[in-house]
Amino acid sequence: MSGGLGNRDDHAVFAALREQADGVLVGMSTVVSERYHAPTAPDLQIFVIAENTDVSGDPDLFASGRATLVIAEDADDVPEGVPSLRAGTGGEVDLCKVSALLAGKVIVMEGGPTTAGSMVSLGLVDELFLTIAPRVIAGDSARVVHGLDADPTPWELLHGFVDEQGFLFLRYARPPVASQRSTA
Numbered sequence: 001m002s003g004g005l006g007n008r009d010d011h012a013v014f015a016a017l018r019e020q021a022d023g024v025l026v027g028m029s030t031v032v033s034e035r036y037h038a039p040t041a042p043d044l045q046i047f048v049i050a051e052n053t054d055v056s057g058d059p060d061l062f063a064s065g066r067a068t069l070v071i072a073e074d075a076d077d078v079p080e081g082v083p084s085l086r087a088g089t090g091g092e093v094d095l096c097k098v099s100a101l102l103a104g105k106v107i108v109m110e111g112g113p114t115t116a117g118s119m120v121s122l123g124l125v126d127e128l129f130l131t132i133a134p135r136v137i138a139g140d141s142a143r144v145v146h147g148l149d150a151d152p153t154p155w156e157l158l159h160g161f162v163d164e165q166g167f168l169f170l171r172y173a174r175p176p177v178a179s180q181r182s183t184a
Contacts, residue, residue: 053071073086
């Protein structure tokens with residue numbers, strides 16, 4: 001759980017990102033471990049990627065009508081009243097198709113590390129906002145994102161600052177795809 005690592009400024013950055021978004025994309029494990037609740041912004045929708053249609057890990061979020069369950073097309077029936085978005089087959093959510101279905105919307109992807117790793121490896125993340133807390137803790141996650149290898153091209157640092165408590169806030173942009181780069 002990362003919630004205890006932040007401070008006032010981290011929460012302000014988090015809130016500002018959500019304020020600019022149409023939706024939040026997050027994995028079910030993160031929703032359950034971070035105890036997500038319905039967003040306060042009236043038009044913000046939470047898109048929860050899940051392997052199955054079990055919403056018992058956070059029933060209040062799904063009862064709010066503000067969370068859409070993102071599952072494979074061949075998944076079981078979704079509980080009554082829970083909006084769903086179906087993409088992929090064989091029990092696997094097709095993140096490229098999800099991205100295409102959400103095209104034109106500003107989506108903040110909040111993770112967790114497996115979802116973030118998959119999205120990065122598929123080239124579906126445009127920017128990365130990273131907060132480094134001045135705390136050392138133990139845990140079993142080896143990286144901010146993990147999963148399949150991604151393009152190792154360095155990302156561009158767009159902005160960074162340190163607050164008075166020593167928290168480091170970084171904003172990176174994905175490098176342009178080779179076919180999009182100018183040949184000047």
